[in-house]
Amino acid sequence: MRATLIYGAGDVRVEDVPDPRLHEPTDAVVRVLRSCVCGSDLWPYGAKEDATEGDRIGHEFLGVVEEVGSEVSGLVGGDVVVAPFVWADNTCDFCTEGLQTSCRHGGQWGAPGVDGGQGEAVRVPQAQGTLVKLPVGEDSTLLPSLLTLSDVFPTGHHCAVTARVGPRTTVTVIGDGAVGLSAVLAAKRLGAERIILMGRHTDRTDLGREFGATDVVAERGAEGVEKVRELTDGDGTHAVLECVGLKPALETAFGVVRAGGVVSRVGAPQYSDVPMDGGLFMRNITLTGGVAPARAYIEELLPDILDGAVEPGRVFDRTVGLDEVPDGYRAMADRKALKVLIRP
Amino acid sequence: MRATLIYGAGDVRVEDVPDPRLHEPTDAVVRVLRSCVCGSDLWPYGAKEDATEGDRIGHEFLGVVEEVGSEVSGLVGGDVVVAPFVWADNTCDFCTEGLQTSCRHGGQWGAPGVDGGQGEAVRVPQAQGTLVKLPVGEDSTLLPSLLTLSDVFPTGHHCAVTARVGPRTTVTVIGDGAVGLSAVLAAKRLGAERIILMGRHTDRTDLGREFGATDVVAERGAEGVEKVRELTDGDGTHAVLECVGLKPALETAFGVVRAGGVVSRVGAPQYSDVPMDGGLFMRNITLTGGVAPARAYIEELLPDILDGAVEPGRVFDRTVGLDEVPDGYRAMADRKALKVLIRP
Numbered sequence: 001m002r003a004t005l006i007y008g009a010g011d012v013r014v015e016d017v018p019d020p021r022l023h024e025p026t027d028a029v030v031r032v033l034r035s036c037v038c039g040s041d042l043w044p045y046g047a048k049e050d051a052t053e054g055d056r057i058g059h060e061f062l063g064v065v066e067e068v069g070s071e072v073s074g075l076v077g078g079d080v081v082v083a084p085f086v087w088a089d090n091t092c093d094f095c096t097e098g099l100q101t102s103c104r105h106g107g108q109w110g111a112p113g114v115d116g117g118q119g120e121a122v123r124v125p126q127a128q129g130t131l132v133k134l135p136v137g138e139d140s141t142l143l144p145s146l147l148t149l150s151d152v153f154p155t156g157h158h159c160a161v162t163a164r165v166g167p168r169t170t171v172t173v174i175g176d177g178a179v180g181l182s183a184v185l186a187a188k189r190l191g192a193e194r195i196i197l198m199g200r201h202t203d204r205t206d207l208g209r210e211f212g213a214t215d216v217v218a219e220r221g222a223e224g225v226e227k228v229r230e231l232t233d234g235d236g237t238h239a240v241l242e243c244v245g246l247k248p249a250l251e252t253a254f255g256v257v258r259a260g261g262v263v264s265r266v267g268a269p270q271y272s273d274v275p276m277d278g279g280l281f282m283r284n285i286t287l288t289g290g291v292a293p294a295r296a297y298i299e300e301l302l303p304d305i306l307d308g309a310v311e312p313g314r315v316f317d318r319t320v321g322l323d324e325v326p327d328g329y330r331a332m333a334d335r336k337a338l339k340v341l342i343r344p
Numbered sequence: 345m346r347a348t349l350i351y352g353a354g355d356v357r358v359e360d361v362p363d364p365r366l367h368e369p370t371d372a373v374v375r376v377l378r379s380c381v382c383g384s385d386l387w388p389y390g391a392k393e394d395a396t397e398g399d400r401i402g403h404e405f406l407g408v409v410e411e412v413g414s415e416v417s418g419l420v421g422g423d424v425v426v427a428p429f430v431w432a433d434n435t436c437d438f439c440t441e442g443l444q445t446s447c448r449h450g451g452q453w454g455a456p457g458v459d460g461g462q463g464e465a466v467r468v469p470q471a472q473g474t475l476v477k478l479p480v481g482e483d484s485t486l487l488p489s490l491l492t493l494s495d496v497f498p499t500g501h502h503c504a505v506t507a508r509v510g511p512r513t514t515v516t517v518i519g520d521g522a523v524g525l526s527a528v529l530a531a532k533r534l535g536a537e538r539i540i541l542m543g544r545h546t547d548r549t550d551l552g553r554e555f556g557a558t559d560v561v562a563e564r565g566a567e568g569v570e571k572v573r574e575l576t577d578g579d580g581t582h583a584v585l586e587c588v589g590l591k592p593a594l595e596t597a598f599g600v601v602r603a604g605g606v607v608s609r610v611g612a613p614q615y616s617d618v619p620m621d622g623g624l625f626m627r628n629i630t631l632t633g634g635v636a637p638a639r640a641y642i643e644e645l646l647p648d649i650l651d652g653a654v655e656p657g658r659v660f661d662r663t664v665g666l667d668e669v670p671d672g673y674r675a676m677a678d679r680k681a682l683k684v685l686i687r688p
Contacts, residue, residue, distance in 0.1 A: 094603060099628060102603035162630070259438060259446035269625050277616040281609070281634045284443060286506070287620070290628030 002344070003119025004325050005054025009047055010333075012326045013054060020115055020123035025071040026089075028127030030063040030081060033138060034147045035117045035342040036316065037328050038085075039177050040268045045329050058118025058342075059085040059109040060150035064138060065131070066121070072128045080138060081131040083117070083124060084294035085109065085151040090129030098296035103129075117150075118325055120344045132298045135306070144313030144341055145305045148182065149298050152339070153312040155266050156182030156243070157301060158292035160190055163239035163264035167191035172228055172236070172256045173213070175243035176204035178315040178339040179266060181211055183241040185312055188212025189304065192239075196231060198224055198252065204338060207314060221248065225255035236261065242289070247271040257285055264289035316341040346688070347463025348669045349398025353391055354677075356670045357398060364459055364467035369415040370433075372471030374407040374425060377482060378491045379461045379686040380660065381672050382429075383521050384612045387589075389673050402462025402686075403429040403453040404494035408482060409475070410465070416472045424482060425475040427461070427468060428638035429453065429495040434473030442640035447473075461494075462669055464688045476642045479650070488657030488685055489649045492526065493642050496683070497656040499610050500526025500587070501645060502636035504534055507583035507608035511535035516572055516580070516600045517557070519587035520548035522659040522683040523610060525555055527585040529656055532556025533648065536583075540575060542568055542596065548682060551658060565592065569599035580605065586633070591615040601629055608633035660685040 003017045020029050035058050044057070062082040068075050075081065088095050088103030095103050105126060110116035115123050124130055134146055145153075156179055165171055171192045173183045176199025187195050188211060197213035198220070199205045205216045217227045229236060236258040242249055245267025253263040254275065266289050274287065304310045318337040320328040321344070328340035347361045364373050379402055388401070406426040412419050419425065432439050432447035439447050449470060454460035459467050468474055478490055489497075500523055509515055515536045517527045520543025531539050532555060541557035542564070543549045549560045561571045573580060580602040586593055589611025597607040598619065610633050618631065648654045662681040664672040665688070672684035 097604060099604040102627060162628075260441060260443040265625070269620075269622050272619065272621040273617040274620040274631075275616065276613075276618040276620075276631070278613050281613050283446060284506075284634030284637075286630065286632040287618075288630040288632070290625045293628075 001120040002322055003116060004057050006044055006048060006057045007054045008050035010045065011050070012045065012057070012329050014323050014325055015054070017119065020121050022067060022069045023123065024125065025069040026126055026128065028068040028072055028075060028124045028131065029066045029121060030083070030124050030131070031066050031121045032061045032063040032117065032119060032344050033080070034143050035061040035344065036147060037332055037340045037342070038151060039179060041329070042333055043268060043270065045333060056110040056116035056119070058116040060147060061117035061122060062134065062143065062147050062150065063122070068127060074128060075131060075133065080134045080136055082134055082146055082149045082298065083122070083131055084154070084298065087124060087126050087130040088295055089126045090295060095129065098293055100293040100295040101291045118342060120322065130295070142305060144316050145311055147341070148312040148315065149294065149301060149305070151292070151294055152178050152182045152315060153186070153301060154294035154297040155179050155292040157186040157297050159183045159241040159243065159264045159266040159289055160186040160239070162288045163241055163262045165190045165192050165239050168193050169239050170194045170232060170237040171239045171241060172196045172198060173241045173243060174198045174249050174252055175267065176201050176208060177243060180243035181208050181315055182312055183243050184208050184213050185211040185310055187241065189310060194237070196228055196237060198228070201335070221252065224252055228256040232258070238262070239264070243267050245270050251275055254280055254285065259283040262286045262288055266290070266292060315339045319343060345464040346666055347460060348401050350388055350392060350401045351398045352394035354389065355394070356389065356401070356673045358667050358669055359398070361463070364465050366411060366413050367467065368469065369413040370470055370472065372412040372416055372419060372468045372475065373410045373465060374427070374468055374475070375410050375465045376405045376407040376461065376463060376688050377424070378487050379405040379688065380491060381462070381676055381684045381686070382495060383523060385673070386677055387612060387614065389677060400454040400460035400463070402460040404491060405461035405466060406478065406487065406491050406494065407466070412471060418472060419475060419477065424478045424480055426478055426490055426493045426642065427466070427475055428498070428642065431468060431470050431474040432639055433470045434639060439473065442637055444637040444639040445635045462686060464666065474639070486649060488660050489655055491685070492656040492659065493638065493645060493649070495636070495638055496522050496526045496659060497530070497645060498638035498641040499523050499636040501530040501641050503527045503585040503587065503608045503610040503633055504530040504583070506632045507585055507606040509534045509536050509583050512537050513583050514538040514576065514581040515583045515585060516540045516542060517585045517587060518542045518593050518597055519611065520545050520552060521587060524587035525552050525659055526656055527587050528552050528557050529555040529654055531585065533654060538581070540572055540581065542572070545679070565596065568596055572600040576602070582606070583608070587611050589614050595619055598624055598629065603627040606630045606632055610634070610636060659683045663687060
């Protein structure tokens with residue numbers, strides 16, 4: 001089959017790889033209907049050292065079950081399924097607590113010996129725990145929104161949940177990428193009273209407004225902090241959803257959070273030290289978030305997609321075939337596309 | 345009257361100062377029955393730059409109301425009261441949310457124009473919001489435990505509450521000072537299943553065991569982390585209560601926290617960067633805590649002291665008169681005393 005590999009910064013290739021087949025009785029093989037490129041794929045795309053062998057890449061996909069191992073129940077060939085962005089048994093103590101990203105028998109797509117999502121098919125380890133059956137056909141118009149259940153929508157939701165967003169919460173969302181916009185949508189869905197979106201790409205912030213943002217702040221850094229404070233009588237907001245992953249974004253987050261408030265970060269951190277000094281201690285600021293256990297949220301979020309209450313798939317603004325995946329990466333890296341959908 | 349002033353590192357003096365009197369109709373004057381020295385007083389005691397004028401110091405006291413302003417209701421002369429370690433109106437939005445440390449009309453003891461707690465008497469701003477009446481007499485044997493409601497017991501409690509300690513929670517407490525031991529007591533009171541106390545002063549950790557610690561780890565640094573992990577099948581504990589305030593203690597905290605867990609810090613941070621890298625992000629670790637809104641917790645903690653269910657006053661292992669306060673500081677700085685009680 002054909003699949004995407006990354007060889008180094010800016011060097012993504014679609015190549016022939018072995019067809020996936022069952023290795024373990026807990027495996028399934030899924031033919032991919034839709035995959036996509038993640039903002040976090042852009043970190044290795046921007047900085048990976050060149051290598052002679054490529055690594056498989058892509059961790060978001062939905063598809064059709066082709067074959068299941070002897071220990072997989074509840075799934076049969078022909079089922080349309082979505083996979084969260086890590087695989088997990090969904091039965092260990094961490095999974096039971098809703099932290100499937102720390103599953104004792106789980107792992108990452110694209111790891112050695114494991115397929116990536118940006119290909120024609122995937123061997124799915126721990127298939128029974130990992131895959132969630134979707135009550136739609138292969139030609140459903142909902143596929144883009146359903147694909148966001150792999151990662152980007154649950155990631156925004158995780159950010160909002162860990163930041164304790166609910167009715168009467170004021171929220172700042174930092175970042176107008178697909179995760180930031182998903183965080184806006186999630187905060188709105190959880191009833192947030194006010195959602196200030198910090199971003200400077202008008203086409204994106206316009207979608208953010210449609211997703212529920214009540215205010216948009218285009219300024220960055222100290223000026224952006226000042227603007228958010230002006231909008232909130234000097235106090236800042238109860239919750240700040242940091243959807244970028246860079247240190248300046250985190251500094252902005254600490255600048256706009258209200259005393260007693262929560263900063264949640266879901267942008268993969270490109271820093272190792274958090275600037276959290278005595279001032280933040282005196283203001284009782286909490287820093288939470290982390291890699292989202294998407295699997296924990298799929299059953300909760302799915303009905304709202306099925307009934308059209310939310311349309312998280314609107315973050316996809318370009319669709320490519322598998323052979324055009326390198327173009328898709330380039331478009332996202334150049335900010336010409338918000339998020340690229342792949343139809344293998 | 346006599347009161348304590350700090351002039352510089354190692355330079356604490358008891359001197360004559362003006363008698364407190366009502367300035368605002370919201371003030372009260374309280375004659376101090378008991379005060380004490382806080383671990384956080386040792387930071388300026390260790391590092392303050394020399395000055396020609398001293399600063400008033402001390403933020404924990406209980407006493408007898410001598411006089412109240414015209415706008416203070418619910419308090420009369422003769423009432424025995426305890427003061428939390430910041431004063432607050434207890435009616436603003438932050439106070440209503442239980443964050444009296446961010447009160448819109450509050451402030452710190454010992455600030456310019458405000459008395460400190462380590463003296464014979466104190467003018468109490470926002471007296472109605474700040475002071476809590478205690479149903480005991482001036483000669484109650486409970487005074488030491490009731491005095492801990494000013495700071496050290498609610499601080500340990502805040503640490504445990506913000507770290508989400510409850511039944512079935514496993515807890516590591518870092519630090520065997522008075523705050524650490526109070527955190528043990530608070531975690532036990534909240535039903536923690538297991539409490540690992542990290543400390544190396546046997547007399548203190550022995551009291552920690554009496555307060556509820558199920559295990560004591562004397563090792564520090566990587567060795568201490570290893571020990572806690574051994575005790576928890578390699579996982580670490582759900583909650584980590586960081587009661588020191590130094591960066592190595594925080595590093596230890598991140599080393600012993602279980603995936604999905606919470607580190608809460610109540611030791612005044614002597615660092616400005618938190619080492620919170622991508623690994624902690626992948627494990628969904630939360631950092632919370634901060635300066636404790638003691639006022640928010642007094643009504644909840646008081647009954648357990650009155651009925652003897654808890655005895656937080658056992659952290660006091662030395663008592664001095666007001667003129668001996670400099671000796672008390674020295675004893676605490678030299679680790680010859682755990683916490684020093686002052687009887688003016």
